[in-house]
Each structure stands twice: as structure tokens, then as C-alpha cells.
Amino acid sequence: xxxxxxxxxLLQLSRSFTLSRDxxxxxxxxxxxxxxxxxxxxxxxxxxxxxxxxxxxxxVLLFINANLLFFFLFEFMxxxxxxxxxxxxxxxxxxxxxxxxxxxxxxxxxxxxxxxxFVVVACFLPFSIVFVDTGNPTSWFLNxxxxxxxxxxxxxxxxxxxxxxxxxxxxxxxxxxxxxAAQHYGIFNAGKFVAPFFQWSLNSYIPLIISCLLFGGMYxxxxxxxxxxxxxxxxxxxxxxxxxxxxxLGFYSRFGxxxxxxxxxxxxxxxxxxxxxYLILSFxxxxxxxxxxxxxxxxxxxxxxxxxxxxxxxxxGIFILQYGQFFLSWNSRYFDFxxxxxxxxxxxxxxKFLLFIFISSICFILTIPYAYYxxxxxxxxxxxxxxxxxxxxxxxxxxxxxxxxxxxLSKSSxxxxxxxxxxxxxxxxxxxxxxxxxxxxxxxxxxxxxxxxVVGLIGIIGLIFxxxxxxxxxxxxxKNRHKISMTFRQDI
Amino acid sequence: MIKISSITKEYSGQxxxxxxxxxxxxxxxxxxxxxxxxxxxxLFRIILDLIRPTSGHVFIxxxxxxxxxxxxxxxxxxxxxxxxxxxxxxxxxxxxxSKIYGLSVKDMDIHLDRFSDLFNNEIIGTNKYIxxxxxxxxxxxxxxxxxxxxxxxxxxxxxxxxxxxSSQNRLKKIIGEEIENSQTTFLIxxxxxxxxxxxxxxxVLLEKGIIVQDLKESREDxxxxxxxxxxx
Numbered sequence: 167x168x169x170x171x172x173x174x175x176l177l178q179l180s181r182s183f184t185l186s187r188d189x190x191x192x193x194x195x196x197x198x199x200x201x202x203x204x205x206x207x208x209x210x211x212x213x214x215x216x217x218x219x220x221x222x223x224x225x226v227l228l229f230i231n232a233n234l235l236f237f238f239l240f241e242f243m244x245x246x247x248x249x250x251x252x253x254x255x256x257x258x259x260x261x262x263x264x265x266x267x268x269x270x271x272x273x274x275x276x277x278x279x280x281x282x283x284f285v286v287v288a289c290f291l292p293f294s295i296v297f298v299d300t301g302n303p304t305s306w307f308l309n310x311x312x313x314x315x316x317x318x319x320x321x322x323x324x325x326x327x328x329x330x331x332x333x334x335x336x337x338x339x340x341x342x343x344x345x346x347a348a349q350h351y352g353i354f355n356a357g358k359f360v361a362p363f364f365q366w367s368l369n370s371y372i373p374l375i376i377s378c379l380l381f382g383g384m385y386x387x388x389x390x391x392x393x394x395x396x397x398x399x400x401x402x403x404x405x406x407x408x409x410x411x412x413x414x415l416g417f418y419s420r421f422g423x424x425x426x427x428x429x430x431x432x433x434x435x436x437x438x439x440x441x442x443x444y445l446i447l448s449f450x451x452x453x454x455x456x457x458x459x460x461x462x463x464x465x466x467x468x469x470x471x472x473x474x475x476x477x478x479x480x481x482x483g484i485f486i487l488q489y490g491q492f493f494l495s496w497n498s499r500y501f502d503f504x505x506x507x508x509x510x511x512x513x514x515x516x517x518k519f520l521l522f523i524f525i526s527s528i529c530f531i532l533t534i535p536y537a538y539y540x541x542x543x544x545x546x547x548x549x550x551x552x553x554x555x556x557x558x559x560x561x562x563x564x565x566x567x568x569x570x571x572x573x574x575l576s577k578s579s580x581x582x583x584x585x586x587x588x589x590x591x592x593x594x595x596x597x598x599x600x601x602x603x604x605x606x607x608x609x610x611x612x613x614x615x616x617x618x619x620v621v622g623l624i625g626i627i628g629l630i631f632x633x634x635x636x637x638x639x640x641x642x643x644x645k646n647r648h649k650i651s652m653t654f655r656q657d658i
Numbered sequence: 659m660i661k662i663s664s665i666t667k668e669y670s671g672q673x674x675x676x677x678x679x680x681x682x683x684x685x686x687x688x689x690x691x692x693x694x695x696x697x698x699x700x701l702f703r704i705i706l707d708l709i710r711p712t713s714g715h716v717f718i719x720x721x722x723x724x725x726x727x728x729x730x731x732x733x734x735x736x737x738x739x740x741x742x743x744x745x746x747x748x749x750x751x752x753x754x755x756s757k758i759y760g761l762s763v764k765d766m767d768i769h770l771d772r773f774s775d776l777f778n779n780e781i782i783g784t785n786k787y788i789x790x791x792x793x794x795x796x797x798x799x800x801x802x803x804x805x806x807x808x809x810x811x812x813x814x815x816x817x818x819x820x821x822x823x824s825s826q827n828r829l830k831k832i833i834g835e836e837i838e839n840s841q842t843t844f845l846i847x848x849x850x851x852x853x854x855x856x857x858x859x860x861x862v863l864l865e866k867g868i869i870v871q872d873l874k875e876s877r878e879d880x881x882x883x884x885x886x887x888x889x890x
Contacts (some may be wrong), residue, residue, distance in 0.1 A: 170757055174743065181745040181787065260756050261706055263730040263807075398708045632854045655789070 167264060171272050172311050183653040191593060199281050206288040227298060230363040232357045234310070237289075239342050244379055245282055245321045246338075252277035252322075257398045257616060270392045270493040274385070277316075277322060286314040301368030309367040310378040319384040321371050323391055423509065427517025428524070434496060441489070441496060448485040448525065452532050460541045468527060470542050470614065475605045475621065478543075478550030479598045480557075481533060485525045486559050487594040490654050493518065493566035494643075495573040498654040515563075517634075522559055526551065543614075549622035553601045557629020560635045562597055567642050572654045659684045659811065659843050664713035669699055675700050675711075675867040682845065684810070687837055691848040691884065696864040698847040699737060702813050705845070706735055706860070715848030718811065731759070734809035736800035736817075744789030748761050748781045748799050751788060752806075757779065759807035772835075773802045776828045789848050793820040801829065805836070812836070813845040827852075830857050851888070863887060 182188055209216070223229045243497050252273040286377040294307040328334045346352040367373035396532055421428070435441040458477045494501065495516070504510040530551040538544045609617030628635060643650070667675040675697040686796040690698050703709045707723040714741050715722050718729040735741070743751055756766040770782065780795055780801075787797055797820050802842050804812050818826045834857060836842040848854040854861065855877050861884065865872040871887065873880045 167758075170754060177750075178743075178745045229775065237733070255740075256742055258707070261730070261733075261735045261737075261741055262755070263727070389814075399709055411771055418709055558699055 168272055168275075171269075172590055177486065182511060182571040184468070184571045187571070195592055203284070203288045206285070207292060210289055210292040211296060213293050216465060224578070227300070227368075228361070228365070232355070232361040234364050234610075235357045235360045236342075236346070238317065238339060239338075239345075241285065241317060242321070243342070245317060246325065249280065249282055249318070249321050249325075251511065260396065260398060266393060266396045270389055270396065271315065272318070274322075274389060277319065280318070283315055283318055284475040286311050291348065298368070302371075303368075303475040305371050305374050306364065306367045307375045309364070309377050312374065314316040316377065316381040316384045319381075319388045323384070323388045326391065326395075343639075346611065354435050360623075378606055386604050409462060421516075421520055423507075423519055424516035426521040427504075427513050430520050431496075431517060432646075435489075442484065444489045445525070447488065449532075451484050451531060452481050454457065455533060455536050455543075459536050459543050470546050470618075472602050472606050474543065474546045475550060475602045476598060477619070478533075479554060479601050480552040482530045483528065483554035483597070484524055484546055484594075485563055486522050486554055487597055489560065490522065491593060492570075493563050493651065494570040494575060494654075495566075498570070498572035499574070501654045502649050505647060510646055511516075511647065512640055515636060518563075519636060523555060545618060549605075549618045549625065550601055552622045552625030552629065553604075554625070556625035556632070558597045558600065560628070561600075562594075563639050565640060567650075570650060570653065577621060659686070659719060660845075661717040663715055663717070665701075665704060665711045667697075667704065667709070667717065673867055675704070677701070677714075677867075677869060680862070680869065682843060684843055685837055685841040687833070687844045687846065687858040689854040690845065690859040690864065691794070691849070691854060691861060691886060692864035693888075695866070697867040698864055699815055700721045700741070700867075701864070702735070702737055702815055702845065702847065706737075708737075731807065732810045733813065734811070734815040736768065736797075736804035737813070737815040739796050739800065742788050742796065742800055742803065744872060746785055747785060747787055748791075749783065751799065751803065755803055755806050762809060769806060770802065772805075772832060773798070776825055776832060777802075778825070792823040794825065798825070799823060808840065809842065811843045815845060815847050816849070817852050819847055826853060833857055845861065851881065851884050854877065855884070857875055 179185075179188070213230075217223040217229060221229075256269070260266070290310055291306055294303040302468050312549055324334075336424055345354075345356040349357060363373055379639060435445055455477060459474065489496075497504065504514045507513070533547045536547065604622050604624065605617040607617075608620045660680075662677055664677060664679070666673060666676045674695075689815060690701065692698055700709070704711045705718075705723065707716070710724070711856070715724070717723070721729045723729060736807040743754070746754065750767060752770060755761075756763070761769070770777075773781075775796055781791075781798060788796060791799070801814060801817055804814060815828060821829065830853065833844055833846075837844065845853060846857075848857060853888075859874065861873045861880055863870055863873070863884070871883065873883055875883070
């Protein structure tokens, strides 16, 4: 049966309407991940040297053991945000005499093939081979690996159990910050507290056995959870339908049909977990500036550089970049609705633009307080904001119109959890880098303020020709409308 | 064959299904009718353990459906197109099913042979994915899939919907033969009163999740009772 599942999945992949898009995005992500792993791998070899030179650490192994706790807490964080839960269209098998236990085992095994499970290998394998000379490096390394794998299943369980509510992750974040602070001020060193466990694994297999037991136990827990919730109806969906979210933006009505659609789109965003996530995310990322703007580069007369432009583009445009990548996918279920209206396509595209402008503007306005770090920050954000609205928005949507994928918003059942994948972040990189490149070139040729002005000016020109630029996308969409609407019907 | 005891289903505090007791004996053709939202599909889903009832149990030959899975070998069903793998051709889908049910190629061909009239040369041997078939043809694939592996119970949701009139008649013939030859139990929901009364000797009428009538009379009496209800 396992073989049958794999065969079916390969068939599904190869027969997807969005095959070339899938492949290209997978290749880009794979290249990126590969590069990252290679870097980690090389760094692992150089780790003792780096630690000795920068921090003056003499007993590297002891230092690492004392900080492994933070390594795993950090791993927990990134796994929480980017690790996807396994997906299988459960309703296609539940009524057949395929044991649910088999389906569940298959799903869990499949989820295991994730790059996050090999981070420990890249980080510590070279180190353990070359530098762990006291005791048993195999036991030490395997212990770490199994702990990381335990975390893999723990995250699956944690995300499903608590329905990925951010409150819980913030609580954890608080614990991490408290630990770090306590260590910094010498009150309590949580890392040292668990270090003996790792130290012990150098001399004995007992810690490894304990980790294996933990791993096995976690597998049993996640297996039972999945097995007992293998129903086509999601538990949390019910809770959600109780409270309808009524929020309308009155002023949108001034924009006619497009305004109406922007309003509908906002309802769509607020009423679905996944889209709401993007909205919340874009506001959360505004805080990014606190860390980044604070440390203005020293020795620059203007007080900003390319990094600031990068951050500015990111925080004012993240909603466009993230939400816009699924431009039509959000509406895949209702695409025919827009096709059937006169001027429906125009209104759909323009409505979405209105919404993007609205949300992006709010993001920009919210960044104004960063003037605290100097007025130049506001200038940087303004230029980036204008560039996003004038230029990037059209680029993102142009790409999004290439083989858009259907997305089922109503379905977010246990086995269908669609998290925010790392792919969306990576695919957004070119749009963030573009203004930085323009800025970099012009500021290299003349000065930084001129560089900023050019970025902003290009944005303004884009805004002046907004109608013409958006017509390119509208035309493209109209030309491909039959193909797109066929794609959207594929998902049965 | 199928025993339902004190099943209720609530959605946000609203009871959508409440069946204190229902027994469906072997080889019965059980028709389920009722207006939209009466709870027909919900009842089928609960019988198939696809959704969890708020309370109560379903037993198929004494097996609690939520506790075991053995019964799945003996129960075939087709409720909607989400049960199919749309990216396969019908042939590939049937092949996958025969692996799941452990049927030989010959068994599968014998099984599919019964549907040759219904399929009308539009299903087998065509190089079309299921997702690209017309709604009626998708339904035919689903119905044939539901009857895979000689099930003792077949549950079909609106089997006549989307079928052309001759296909509807061919389907009725197939169902009649199955009951006659293999003692198969059928559970069929339908809005088409004439079809459902044609093949089912027992009709249960649902209204807002409650059984309001359980008709076992002659065909004419059933039609009269149903017409009286639906005309009101």
C-alpha cells in the first residue's frame, strides 16, 4: 500500500496543471536550502576556530554542550513557523478498506522527509567527526539527531493540538527570552543546567537511549492523535463558524465594483485562517524595524544603507509579496463568479490592487514612528513604499498569473493543514532585492539620497502609469481566463 | 445489517440529526428522502464513520463503525466526487481500487462488465482524467467504485442526479439485479421520488434531522404519502 501511495502521489504531481511552476519553485527552494546546508556544513568545520577567535572559548565542546538548549529552542521556533504538517486528501481513502493506521504511518513517514530533520547533521556531523576527541562522538551526535527528530513530531502534535495559535508560541518566546536574559545577567544559566546530559552522552549510551525512548514516545503520541482525528470534518472549523466576522470598509464603495470586490476580499481574508495569518504576519513584521533600524551603520554620513532599503521594502510590502503570490488562488473557488460579471475581471484585479494599496499604506503609516531613529528612516520607508506600489505590485502579480494554483480555503482539516511555507519567502526575495539593487547602483554613482530619490521616483512613475501597468496584467488574465478557470476546476 | 442507536449530531448547539433508533435489514433497498438540509448526507457520513456523531453509535453487523475498520471491506459508498482521485483516468482508478480490495484483473473485468451498458463506452479505455469527465460520467465512475469487491452494503448519495434518463434506467436495473442476485443492501438518498419508489421497498422521510415517516407500504401508497408531504 505504501508503494501504491507513493505511486499515486507521483502521478498527482506529474499531472498537476501547474507542473512547471511547481518544478521551478521547488528547484529554487532546493538550491537555496542546499546552499544553506553547505554553509552550515563548512561552518561546522570551522566552529572551534571561530569560537576560539571571537569569544576566546578554550573548551569548545563544553561551551557547545552548555548552549545546545538554545540551539534546540531556536529549532523549535523555526520549526513552528515553517515546518508544514503532512498533507493527504483523506476523504479519498477513508471510505475504502485501507487501514487508517497505514495511512497515518505513511503520512508521518512522509512528513519526516523534511530538510529540517537534517539541520543537525549539517551543523554537528563534521564537528563531531573532526573535533570531538574525548569520549564517544557517535553517541553524542546521534543523541542530538534523535532529539531533533523528536522535536519534529512534537511540533506536528503541538501545532495541531493548539491549532497553531500564536499565543502559545509567544509564551515560549517569553521563556526563551527569560532564559537568555537570566544567563546574560548571571542569575540562572539554563543552558548549563542541561549541559551534563549532553556531556554524559560522550561517555555513555544511556542519554542516547533516553532520547530514543522520547522519540518513540512522541511518535506514539502523534500517531494516536492523528489516528483518532482521522475524520473528514475538522474540529476547529466548527468553532470558527460560530463567530462571523463582520467588518466593512465603507469608503471602498466610492470605487464602484472594484471597491466592492476589495471589500469582499477583505471579508475573505478575515474569515479564513490562512489568509488571516498573512495579514497578522505583515503587521508582526513591522516590529522587525526595531531590531534593524536601531543599529544604524556607523561611519556612514547619511545614517542608512542598502540594508535599510531592504528592510523598508520588506516591511511596507510584505503583504503584497506574500498575499500577492497567490493572487488568484484565493479566489479559485469563486473564479467563475468573476468571469460571469461584465467587467468582472477588471474589477477583480483593480479591487485587489485597492486592497493592497490600503494595507500597504497602513503598514507605511505604522512605520512612521521609526522616525525616532532619525527622519531618514521615514524617507527610506517612503521610497520603498512607493516602489512597492508603483512597480513590485505589478511584477508579483505578473508572476502569480503564471499557472495559478487552486487553493481550498474552506478546507483546513487536520490532514490538510497548509502552513506558511518557506517557499513563499524565498520566492519573494527578488522583489525585495530589486529596489536595493537600484538604490545600490545609483548611490554608488552619486550619493545615497539621490539613490533613494531614484527608487522613490521610479515608484512614482509607476504610480502615474498605474492604469497602463495594471492593464498588462488584466490583459494577460483575460487572455488566459479559460485555461485558468479550467485549472481551478481540477481539484476534485 | 445496519443498526443505528440514539445518533445525534450538533453543529454549534443546533441539532441537525436526531435518530433514536433505526434498523436496516439485509437485502433491503432503503430509500432516504427529505428536503435540503434534512440531514440525509450527514446520516450517511455518520454511518460511514466519516464524521463523528455528537452521541450514539452505528453498528454494521454488530461492529461499531467507529471502533473497527473490518466493515469497510463489506461496505461500498459514493457520496461525492471528493471520494475519487481526480488526477487518474477511470482505468487507473479502478486498477488502484482492485489493489486495495485485492481483486485480480479478471475479477475486476467481470465487475466492470456489469457496468458496460451504464458506461456507454465513455469511461473505460478513454484517455481522460476523472476530473475532466462530465458530471454524469464522474458519477458513473463513483457508483462503479462503490460496488467494488462485492460489498454487502452500498451507500449512494443522489445516484440519479446528473445522469441522463437512459443511464438512470440502466442504474436502476443494475441495483435491482444486485439485490436479487447478491442480497446486497442499498442505502439511497434521492430527490427523485419516482425513481426511489421504483427500486426501494422502504422509504424513510427525514425532516430537520428527525425521521417523520417510515414507509413500507405498496408503491402506490408510498407515492401518495410522499406527494402529500412534499406538496404541503
